[in-house]
Amino acid sequence: MATVNSTAKPPVFEVADDAAVAGARAALDAHTVEMMAWHFHPSTGCPFWLDYARSLSFDPIKEVGCYDDLKKFPPFEDEWLRGGPVRRWIPKGFADQPAYVFETGGTTGVPKSRVNIRDFRTDYEQFSDTLPEEFFPRGANWLMLGPSGPRRLRLSIEHLAQFRGGICFCVDLDPRWVIKLIQKGWMEHLEAYKQHCIDQVITILEAGHDVRCMFTTPKLLESLALALEKKGTTIRKAGITGIFSGGTEFTPQWTRFAVEELLDGAYMTPTYGNTLMGLAASRPVVPADGYTIAYYAPQPRAVIEVVNFDDTNSVVPYGGTGRVKLTTLTKETFVPGFLERDEGERELPYAKYPWDGISGVRPFRALAGATTVGVY
Amino acid sequence: MHLPAWRFGKPYESLERTHLVHFLTGEPIAEVSQVGGAMLGRDLQKAGQARAALLAIDPEEIVERLQTAGNLYAHGTLQVGDSRQSPDDFVKQQSATTGLPESLCRSNMQKNLFVLSNMDRMLDALSRGLPPEILWRGYGREHRGVVVSYQAQSPVLGLVLPSNSPGVHTLWLPVIALGVGLLLKPGGQEPWTPYRMAAAFIEAGIPAESIGLYPGATDVGATMLAGCRRSMIFGSAKTVEQYRGNPNVQVHGPGFSKILLGDDCVDDWERYLDVIVESVAANSGRGCINASAVYASRHTKAIAEALAERLGPIDVRPPEDPEARLAAFTVPGAAKATWEQIEAGLAAAGVSHATAAYGPRFVEGERCGWLRPTVVHCATPDPEIARAEYMFPFVNVVECPQARMLERIGPTLVATAVTDDATFQAELIDSPAIDRLNIGPIPTTKLDWLQPHEGNIIDFLYRSRALQLAAEAPAGVAG
Numbered sequence: 082m083a084t085v086n087s088t089a090k091p092p093v094f095e096v097a098d099d100a101a102v103a104g105a106r107a108a109l110d111a112h113t114v115e116m117m118a119w120h121f122h123p124s125t126g127c128p129f130w131l132d133y134a135r136s137l138s139f140d141p142i143k144e145v146g147c148y149d150d151l152k153k154f155p156p157f158e159d160e161w162l163r164g165g166p167v168r169r170w171i172p173k174g175f176a177d178q179p180a181y182v183f184e185t186g187g188t189t190g191v192p193k194s195r196v197n198i199r200d201f202r203t204d205y206e207q208f209s210d211t212l213p214e215e216f217f218p219r220g221a222n223w224l225m226l227g228p229s230g231p232r233r234l235r236l237s238i239e240h241l242a243q244f245r246g247g248i249c250f251c252v253d254l255d256p257r258w259v260i261k262l263i264q265k266g267w268m269e270h271l272e273a274y275k276q277h278c279i280d281q282v283i284t285i286l287e288a289g290h291d292v293r294c295m296f297t298t299p300k301l302l303e304s305l306a307l308a309l310e311k312k313g314t315t316i317r318k319a320g321i322t323g324i325f326s327g328g329t330e331f332t333p334q335w336t337r338f339a340v341e342e343l344l345d346g347a348y349m350t351p352t353y354g355n356t357l358m359g360l361a362a363s364r365p366v367v368p369a370d371g372y373t374i375a376y377y378a379p380q381p382r383a384v385i386e387v388v389n390f391d392d393t394n395s396v397v398p399y400g401g402t403g404r405v406k407l408t409t410l411t412k413e414t415f416v417p418g419f420l421e422r423d424e425g426e427r428e429l430p431y432a433k434y435p436w437d438g439i440s441g442v443r444p445f446r447a448l449a450g451a452t453t454v455g456v457y
Numbered sequence: 458m459h460l461p462a463w464r465f466g467k468p469y470e471s472l473e474r475t476h477l478v479h480f481l482t483g484e485p486i487a488e489v490s491q492v493g494g495a496m497l498g499r500d501l502q503k504a505g506q507a508r509a510a511l512l513a514i515d516p517e518e519i520v521e522r523l524q525t526a527g528n529l530y531a532h533g534t535l536q537v538g539d540s541r542q543s544p545d546d547f548v549k550q551q552s553a554t555t556g557l558p559e560s561l562c563r564s565n566m567q568k569n570l571f572v573l574s575n576m577d578r579m580l581d582a583l584s585r586g587l588p589p590e591i592l593w594r595g596y597g598r599e600h601r602g603v604v605v606s607y608q609a610q611s612p613v614l615g616l617v618l619p620s621n622s623p624g625v626h627t628l629w630l631p632v633i634a635l636g637v638g639l640l641l642k643p644g645g646q647e648p649w650t651p652y653r654m655a656a657a658f659i660e661a662g663i664p665a666e667s668i669g670l671y672p673g674a675t676d677v678g679a680t681m682l683a684g685c686r687r688s689m690i691f692g693s694a695k696t697v698e699q700y701r702g703n704p705n706v707q708v709h710g711p712g713f714s715k716i717l718l719g720d721d722c723v724d725d726w727e728r729y730l731d732v733i734v735e736s737v738a739a740n741s742g743r744g745c746i747n748a749s750a751v752y753a754s755r756h757t758k759a760i761a762e763a764l765a766e767r768l769g770p771i772d773v774r775p776p777e778d779p780e781a782r783l784a785a786f787t788v789p790g791a792a793k794a795t796w797e798q799i800e801a802g803l804a805a806a807g808v809s810h811a812t813a814a815y816g817p818r819f820v821e822g823e824r825c826g827w828l829r830p831t832v833v834h835c836a837t838p839d840p841e842i843a844r845a846e847y848m849f850p851f852v853n854v855v856e857c858p859q860a861r862m863l864e865r866i867g868p869t870l871v872a873t874a875v876t877d878d879a880t881f882q883a884e885l886i887d888s889p890a891i892d893r894l895n896i897g898p899i900p901t902t903k904l905d906w907l908q909p910h911e912g913n914i915i916d917f918l919y920r921s922r923a924l925q926l927a928a929e930a931p932a933g934v935a936g
Contacts, residue, residue, distance in 0.1 A: 266699045268679060268682070268683065268699075272683055303493075303494075303495035303498070304495075306495075307495065307498050307499060307502075310499065310502065311502065332472075332473060333472045333473075334471050334472040334473040334491070334492075334493070335493060337472060338492075338493060338495065338496055342496070342499060343495070371472065372472060
């Protein structure tokens with residue numbers, strides 16, 4: 082028995098033309114060369130990569146002339162991201178800058194971490210350009226319902242709101258505690274914790290703060306919509322016009338349900354992101370496209386490839402299924418060919434984002450059983 | 458064939474569907490629309506309408522329509538999802554996705570038909586003669602002249618149904634007749650009974666808005682259990698533990714049903730072999746009412762050998778063979794994993810495998826597996842395997858003195874006690890370890906439908922409470 086998306090996918094979106102694709106590729110190649118010069122130069126690179134370069138059989142500065150040359154690097158091991166000293170990841174070029182550290186996972190054992198100087202701000206400033214003004218008006222106040230703590234999300238959303246001239250109200254949710262509640266089978270506590278979050282959101286929405294934009298996760302959006310419905314109102318009537326949301330439970334069916342039954346006309350844009358990559362925007366999600374959710378990485382700062390499960394150096398054909406391979410290429414962070422815990426289908430380049438995308442993102446089948454997903 | 462969700466009267470075709478295939482051939486059988494917990498959460502806000510639709514109809518009329526539904530279910534060709542489905546189609550489809558032999562699918566159908574046909578007698582027995590109008594109106598006067606009031610605890614009963622045992626559906630058949638709506642989460646591989654039954658109910662005139670079918674992942678079950686004030690779930694011992702003490706949830710887990718041979722009868726054990734064989738092997742041993750242990754103070758080796766001689770040769774046959782008695786394990790690896798667990802249990806001291814001489818028990822298929830009937834002898838009740846229950850004909854013959862049986866048997870859904878000893882009978886009747894008790898050689902699988910199963914469903918759905926009317930205040934009421 083397998084759950085599949087039964088919707089046929091006619092190419093109803095504007096596919097990027099060859100010139101745009103070639104242009105984006107040239108920009109990516111040039112950016113890659115620039116990043117090698119930064120990360121592997123003794124005066125600017127971070128201690129980890131400068132040290133690692135000594136074990137390589139090639140010189141990244143001289144022998145990486147384009148993006149594809151990054152395949153020369155051995156596979157990136159995510160275990161390297163666990164534990165300290167975290168400063169080994171800070172490029173010497175930023176040594177005197179104030180730094181943040183953000184973590185992923187962390188329910189058991191030592192979490193993976195990534196240092197940030199201002200990458201998260203840059204990522205969200207670029208993402209800001211993808212938000213339609215009609216639904217995310219500049220100057221509007223925001224509400225952030227999701228994890229703060231060791232994650233970058235709260236700071237990022239708050240920066241996005243500020244960058245667009247608004248102020249961000251925040252309600253915290255601790256996903257590590259939520260995962261423990263699920264693992265312990267404490268479903269009543271889980272329900273009570275969710276209610277505790279939703280109560281705080283409703284208090285803010287009813288307090289006259291003119292909140293019009295919101296970040297939340299699919300599960301919390303459901304709970305909020307149902308709680309408002311019980312009070313005889315809706316997300317739209319509560320003042321929200323634009324919602325930005327993320328998570329692997331963003332399936333076509335869930336999106337259709339949200340659009341038809343939860344949002345009451347508010348606009349929702351799904352995103353795919355994590356601490357390593359930043360944030361991938363989606364193509365507009367429309368019924369004519371079977372509510373397909375296709376994401377495009379913020380190239381050239383990050384690249385998503387959908388690769389063959391057995392040969393992770395080759396991409397699958399368009400429409401084919403493969404594992405998510407992520408490359409991060411910012412001046413703060415270099416991560417070549419990191420194999421994510423997700424899989425999906427390779428999508429054609431979109432006019433607005435003329436490079437490969439990915440749809441149907443879901444937990445990687447070989448790891449899915451061991452992972453608790455969709456918790457918040 | 459496509460089975461859409463059914464949102465209390467409205468079909469819903471999801472973009473996400475499971476694809477059910479034949480357990481032997483992999484041939485596609487059906488697609489089932491999958492919905493999310495939030496959709497159910499929304500619809501539950503209007504659950505009151507399900508009960509209101511039923512209360513608009515006379516309760517006796519409802520019972521008559523259910524009897525008609527029974528006939529339609531067993532004999533009619535019904536619109537199920539997007540297809541017409543005959544009883545034969547149903548049997549073939551159910552067998553194909555669950556691994557149950559067709560003959561067993563047919564006999565489960567007969568069980569459901571029997572319950573629906575006898576709904577009037579069942580309700581009378583379960584309610585102890587309460588006029589059904591009292592459940593409709595909420596109160597009334599009993600034949601003794603006393604005002605009685607029954608308060609519905611939920612407008613709908615939620616059921617998280619299993620995939621592996623089509624026999625359990627009899628439990629929820631009386632719910633509609635009690636004026637309570639039905640909210641069903643069908644088992645992933647056995648949507649067939651809930652969908653066909655719902656189709657038969659609706660065709661017989663039961664209001665479409667009183668029934669919901671919400672196939673989906675675990676979040677649908679979680680929403681149901683959290684949002685429904687009365688629900689039932691079928692699951693493992695772990696599930697039972699999780700919901701223990703939650704008055705809103707009734708959990709049906711492993712039964713650990715047993716046959717106890719009293720000291721006064723055990724020397725005649727051969728006379729009871731038929732009863733034991735039927736208790737162990739009926740319905741491919743999948744039910745919680747199938748016996749998983751026989752307790753006796755002596756002759757246990759001989760009993761185990763005799764059972765092995767009867768059960769051991771039973772072999773895998775094609776599902777359409779009328780003689781097929783074994784269901785397949787359709788979840789990949791499940792049969793093998795179960796057999797490995799049994800082998801580990803067999804290694805303990807005082808444990809022997811009585812069916813070893815009848816060929817390998819684990820049979821591997823291309824897409825599924827089978828376990829042939831297995832008889833184990835335990836010299837004492839101590840080994841872990843003595844308390845095991847599996848989803849195939851599996852039985853332990855446990856040697857245990859009669860005086861210690863009741864302290865050693867543990868929770869027992871059905872106990873068949875073969876004894877004429879009045880003192881032992883009284884102890885059995887008093888034992889809190891036993892739910893259903895059969896005194897005398899009655900198979901554990903033979904249920905008297907006029908008696909409650911795992912508690913009376915009326916007590917679960919309704920609360921008997923006081924209701925006083927000023928105009929009718931009876932004399933002697935304390936003030």
